[in-house]
Amino acid sequence: xxxxxxxxxxxxxxxxxxxxxxxxxxxxxxxxxxxxxxxxxxxxxxxxxxxxxxxxxxxxxxxxxxxxxxxxxxxxxxxxxxxxxxxxxxxxxxxxxxxxxxxxxxxxxxxxxxxxxxxxxxxxxxxxxxxxxxxxxxxxxxxxxxxxxxxxxxxxxxxxxxxxxxxxxxxxxxxxxxxxxxxxxxxxxxxxxxxxxxxxxxxxxxxxxxxxxxxxxxxxxxxxxxxxxxxxxxxxxxxxxxxxxxxxxxxxxxxxxxxxxxxxxxxxxxxxxxxxxxxxxxxxxxxxxxxxxxxxxxxxxxxxxxxxxxxxxxxxxxxxxxxxxxxxxxxxxxxxxxxxxxxxxxxxxxxxxxxxxxxxxxxxxxxxxxxxxxxxxxxxxxxxxxxxxxxxxxx
Numbered sequence: 001x002x003x004x005x006x007x008x009x010x011x012x013x014x015x016x017x018x019x020x021x022x023x024x025x026x027x028x029x030x031x032x033x034x035x036x037x038x039x040x041x042x043x044x045x046x047x048x049x050x051x052x053x054x055x056x057x058x059x060x061x062x063x064x065x066x067x068x069x070x071x072x073x074x075x076x077x078x079x080x081x082x083x084x085x086x087x088x089x090x091x092x093x094x095x096x097x098x099x100x101x102x103x104x105x106x107x108x109x110x111x112x113x114x115x116x117x118x119x120x121x122x123x124x125x126x127x128x129x130x131x132x133x134x135x136x137x138x139x140x141x142x143x144x145x146x147x148x149x150x151x152x153x154x155x156x157x158x159x160x161x162x163x164x165x166x167x168x169x170x171x172x173x174x175x176x177x178x179x180x181x182x183x184x185x186x187x188x189x190x191x192x193x194x195x196x197x198x199x200x201x202x203x204x205x206x207x208x209x210x211x212x213x214x215x216x217x218x219x220x221x222x223x224x225x226x227x228x229x230x231x232x233x234x235x236x237x238x239x240x241x242x243x244x245x246x247x248x249x250x251x252x253x254x255x256x257x258x259x260x261x262x263x264x265x266x267x268x269x270x271x272x273x274x275x276x277x278x279x280x281x282x283x284x285x286x287x288x289x290x291x292x293x294x295x296x297x298x299x300x301x302x303x304x305x306x307x308x309x310x311x312x313x314x315x316x317x318x319x320x321x322x323x324x325x326x327x328x329x330x331x332x333x334x335x336x337x338x339x340x341x342x343x344x345x346x347x348x349x350x351x352x353x354x355x356x357x358x359x360x361x362x363x364x365x366x367x368x369x370x371x372x373x374x375x376x377x378x379x380x381x382x383x384x385x386x387x388x389x390x391x392x393x394x395x
Contacts, residue, residue: 098245210237
């Protein structure tokens, strides 16, 4: 056998050995993965058995507690509080923050449309004013300075007219002279009348009755009605008030003109007054996604414009509804339920009732099915009760 054949044989043996090693490693990895999966499956199986055993143990403990009259736990009823179910009216309200506003708010403006310097001021903030009452006198000196010489001219013109008319009556002079004298006098009268009207426009009066809620002008200052800081004189008539609020657009179909609202005033001893919506906005505010409502309310010394109001808008009502305290509602994997007390023989025992709930308002929850008039609801001590557990109440 030559050297070349020997070398080829060794190469073949080497390749076979390498293939065997690789196959052995792959088989080992597969065996390890299979073993790991088996252990995971065994663990899941044991956990499932543990849960099933725990459930069975709990059930057996409850059954033993009910059947073993020698047990102190079974022999001692649990103290609970009860409430007899009865039907009645139930309403749901949307609670919104609103404010009180005055229906009649007037911003005083200068009658001449231009304003002027305040010569005299006759009102201060908080004063009650009548409609037409004098509030301020603007400086009219320039106007009156124009009136005085015109009056002198008028007196001369009227005297000339009388003398010309007298001469004309005696047949002296011409009729044209009479007309000219008359026209001159009438022209001066009209000029004086115009200036007097302008002077009258320098008198600022109240456009409506109410309280001078804002007076932001002083003697010597220019009165134009409004500045960059707001109105200079504002009069609020609190004899006619309204409550306004923004309502989310998802209530657009439920709330409108005629809807009943309750207005609660936290800063007026939480007083509550009833009102009806009189105005409802027809457009949705693109920023707030809401529309506005207005409802008139009676005047009262405790009510003030811009006062915070809690607006309760009724959007649901039921006449013969069953309601329960929200705290008594419980949940399990089968849904919502409550615990009731049932008289069975001489014993009072706990029973589980599945219920279907409706609207919630405050701490009362509407129950649409599962309870009926006369049922006895457990309102305290219902936690951890089981079916048939003995109950007792305070005497």
